[in-house]
Amino acid sequence: MNDYTKLIEDALYSYLPSKNVYEKNLIEAMEYSLKAGGKRVRPTLALEFCRLCGEVPQKALPFGCAVEMIHTYSLIHDDLPCMDNDDYRRGKPSNHIVYGEDTALLAGDALQSLAFRIMTAPETVSLAGEQACVKAVNCLSYYCGAQGMAGGQAIDLAYEDKNAPIEVLREMDSKKTSSLIKSACALGCIAAGADNEKIAAAEEYGEYIGIAFQIVDDILDVTSSNEELGKPVGSDKENSKSTYVSLLGIEECKNLVESYTHKAINALNAFEGDTSELADFAKQLANRKK
Amino acid sequence: MNDYTKLIEDALYSYLPSKNVYEKNLIEAMEYSLKAGGKRVRPTLALEFCRLCGEVPQKALPFGCAVEMIHTYSLIHDDLPCMDNDDYRRGKPSNHIVYGEDTALLAGDALQSLAFRIMTAPETVSLAGEQACVKAVNCLSYYCGAQGMAGGQAIDLAYEDKNAPIEVLREMDSKKTSSLIKSACALGCIAAGADNEKIAAAEEYGEYIGIAFQIVDDILDVTSSNEELGKPVGSDKENSKSTYVSLLGIEECKNLVESYTHKAINALNAFEGDTSELADFAKQLANRKK
Secondary structure (H helix, E strand, O other): OOOOOOHHHHHHHHOOOOOOOOOOHHHHHHHHHHHHOOOHHHHHHHHHHHHOOOHHHHHHHHHHHHHHHHHHHHHHHHHOOOOOOOEEEEEEEOHHHHOOOOHHHHHHHHHHHHHHHHHOOOOOOOOOHHHHHHHHHHHHHHHHHHHHHHHHHHHHEEEEEEOHHHHHHHHHHHHHHHHHHHHHHHHHHOOOOHHHHHHHHHHHHHHHHHHHHHHHHHHHHHHHHHHHHOOOOOOOOOOOOOOHHHHOOHHHHHHHHHHHHHHHHHHHHHHHOHOOOOOOOHHHHHHHHO | OOHHHHHHHHHHOOOOOOOOOOHHHHHHHHHHHHHOOOOOOHHHHHHHHHHHHOOOOHHHHHHHHHHHHHHHHHOOOOOOOOOOOOEEEEOOOHHHHHOOHHHHHHHHHHHHHHHHHOOHHHHHHHOOOOOOOOOOHHHHHHOOOOHHHHHHHHHHHOOOOOOOOOOHHHHHHHHOOOOOOOOHHHHHHOOOOOOOHHHHHHHHHHHHHHHHHHHHHHHHHHHHHHHHOOOOOOOOOOOOOHHHHHEEEEEEEEHHHHHHHHHHHHHHHOOOOOOHHHHHHHHHHHHHOO
16 A cells, blocks of 8 residues: 555654653653554555545544554553553563553553544644544544444453354454444545545445454464464364354355455445555455465 | 533433443443442533523533543543552442453543544534534543643652652642543533633633642541541641642641632633622632531
8 A cells, every 4th residue: 555654653753742741651651652663554544545535645644643543542451461461562562561550551541532632633623624523533432432442342351251153253343453444444534525425435445354354363363373383274273262263164264355355345436536555455454474 | 509410410321322232341331430420510510611601501511421421431540450449439339340440441441432422423513513512622632631631640650659849749630630620611611602711711710629629638638537536637647648738738728729719710700691600619619628
């Protein structure tokens, strides 16, 4: 896809408050995780959909950065001992390992607030207009809240000790993984002032690449761990939790990935511009090897 | 002050998502803390300032409820073991005692998202207009984030093991306690479409009653704990952390409360309507005995 990384990261870091304050530690903790890398997939999707709707990609920068802040806050909270208890994230110590659990909790909370602050800053209003800003906040707050990302995590917790049937797994991944991707795609269109039909198509694309991504993850978990162990593919599971592979088998999973990728690419027909970058991106996700 | 409790609570609970979902536990956890009582001071202030600006109080309901949701999320996260580790809140088991730390964390996160969602819902836009909605989100996200409430909590953490000088204590309380009260007062004016001069005056009122409240708290901590122990007033401190009383002495604290209450009431001169309810409320806070 078009490489907007520098554009995105310059903007992202510019939104951090000054560190010349008594609460310096908090700002440093927020910065630490924001700068901890990642592929910036969500803001890139926002910028690309904005371009596809006929506007300069920059118009979607504040909204795209807001999604990245929400994504970053969710990773900080996910890593906490009361959640996944991960000491490392992308090869670096987790936020709470460096700053302590208390500051990490606050850093996540404050990143969520900052996301909504930059979406409604005077500069953002000048760039995208009041109507787009209101619509964008409403969209992102839905997809990151109880009916979106946080809801998906709650389903995960509810099925921690029991096997989730396929419809629960689907609902969980749709909320946990697809929600933010969907909102990034939608926000790109909203920034460009696109109509509801285009916004819905962008969400459809996001939904399908999100689920396909998750199924590929499950496939790679099984194939790579069995390769490492020298066991035949599909002969064991990492733990007792349901996965697409454990419920449907590898072949059916591969078919699903193909079908969802096809549906994602089909959804792009709602747009008149050049959709090849987004179509290629969907294929890359489906064919990735790690 | 005018009793808007029923109005506020009916609206507040109506914003909760349906419990007929796989993530039922999360919605129940959010509901548990939202319904755990409290005096609804912040939404009441929002409604009263809206009325003072010449509009029906109902116009500020979504914004007032949003502040209450932010307040509720902050209490849930504050009680977590990695923060204050409180098992009880208002005489009832804390959220994480009932639902577990993981769900409590998510419930706080999702309440923050829900606050911004209801501020930008189509019904809220119809009620207050797009411009007010954008301004309100920008105001609340500032006052609850790194430069507001979360920042105040971070200052508290930074001075956990050392004595904070008076200027740090003042900054901490301004952010930790006054921020949300200020934003509630401002949001009432914003809902009514008031000008920036009135918004600033409302924030000034909120700032001063917030700090006065905190100083009275410190005074009551010393006077009531010494009464219980039969010791002369002011002869000890509960712990080594700075308080207004430990830094300034009781008499100076009482003078400050009087002066700040006076300043809060003075700020109300910016409004033409009947300010007696808000003036009385400031006096009640200053004179409270527990």
